[in-house]
Amino acid sequence: MPHLIVTLALLALSSLAGGLALLLGLPLPFLLGPLVVSAVIATVLPQHLPTGYDFPAWLRLAFISVIGLMIGARVSPELLASVPQLALSFSAMVLFVPVAHAFNYTIFRRIGGYDPATAFYSATPGGLFESLAMGEEAGADLARLTLQQFMRVILVVTILPIGLSLWLGQPVGSASGMSLAHDGVPWSALPVIVLAGMAGYAAGRWLRLPAGQLTGPMAVAALLSVSGAYHLDIPQWLVNVAQIVVGTALGMRFTGLSRHLVLRGMGLSFLSVGGMLILAAFFAEALYLLMDEPFDVMLISFAPGGVTEMALVALSLQANPALVTLHHIWRILITVLSLSLSSRLLRRYL
Structure with missing residues (x-):
């Protein structure tokens, strides 16, 4: 009972923080507001939490599925028909991932002084949960590894929308009022949403998809949309609740970490994320010249951050968010595949 309370x-505090962040015009207010509040509680006031308290994993996974359904519903036959034209950008991603990984490894190993295993798995530009699982098996420092992986996502989804807002002179993403959800969705649609989310989550686990709790529901929604069988409309209030839950869960990941460790990890993450964003900008400019794809669309396609916010930013730039999401799923697939192939070799040398 204390844990439930x-x-x-x-969640109540996070909801208030989300509303305040919305009033302040921050990007992704219903994610970043709760994240900041829960992270402060986890690092500054951990003594006020019950012994052994963990934010319920099932609750976080359920609402991540909602976000997956929301993105998948944007997949259309026209988007799938354009995939062959993206061969160049997909090939560029194959190069981007190892270069970014090598750059990050240098940061964490040489500047951070991390042991080889911790540095290697902290450096991955994607595959957050797979990196944590494989890193733990390889003997990495799980506290530092968790901190760096979550800081990567947090900084990218914070820095990039703010940077684009300043560059374009107007808010982008969720701060601009853009959304992948819909207003006025009838309550009668909720049972279908729940069933689709459960089916997608089960499929993601069974097929062992990367970020299966997100990509499984996304695939189900995409199949329904492309086949014309049923088009899922996700209500805006449900998406807001999903972001509040996920943001709170992310912030609570800092429980047990000292403020010194968090501040040091943040410094390393600023170097790592800054370098990756510069690298992403280089690839985006090259693809703009070669493919005539808009620079800002390619930038958010290569930025190694959260799939949801990158899709929201894409929507505000009048780009198809599903196209951006495809690039991020491809990035995660490449990262996870490279980790799987190298895990046996790493056990010998790390």
């Missing part, structure tokens, strides 16, 4: 209290 704490969870409800955290």
Whole structure:
């Protein structure tokens, strides 16, 4: 019972923080507001949490599925028909991932002083949960590894929308009022949404898809949309709740980490993320010249951050968010595949 009360209290505080972030015009307010509040509680006030408290994993996974359904519903036959034209950008991603990984490894190993295993798995530009699982098996420092992987996502989804807002002179993403959801969705649609989310989550686990809790529901929604069998409309209020839950869960990941460790990890992450964004900008400019794809669309396609916010930013730039999402799924697939292939070799040398 104490754990349930704490969870409800955290969600209530996070909801208020999300509303405040919305009033301030911050990007992704219903994710970043809750994340900041819960991270402060986890690092500054951990003594006020019950012993052994963890934010419920099932709750986080359920609402990640909602976000997957929202993105998948944007996949159309026209988008699938354009995939062959993206062969060049997909090939560029195959080069981007190892270059970014090598750059990050140098940061964490040489500047951060991390042991080889911790540095290697902290450096991956994607595959967050797979990196944590494989890193733990390889003997990496799980606290530092968790911190760096989550800081990568947090900084990218914070820095990039703000940077684009300043560059374009107007808000982008969720701060601009753009959304992948719909208003006025009838309550009668909720049972279909729940069933599709459960089916997608089960499929993602069974097929062992990267980020299966997201990509499984996304695939189900995409199949329904492309086949014309049923088009899922996700209500805006449900998407807001999903972001509040996910943001709170992300912030609570910092529980047990000292402020010194968090601040040091943040410094390393600024170097790592800054370098990756510069690298992403280089690839985006090259693809703009070779493919005539808009620079900003390619930039958010290569930025190694959260799939959801990158899709929201794409929508505000009048680009198809599903196209951007395809690039991010491809990035995750490449990262996870390279980790799987190298894991046996790494056990010998790390």
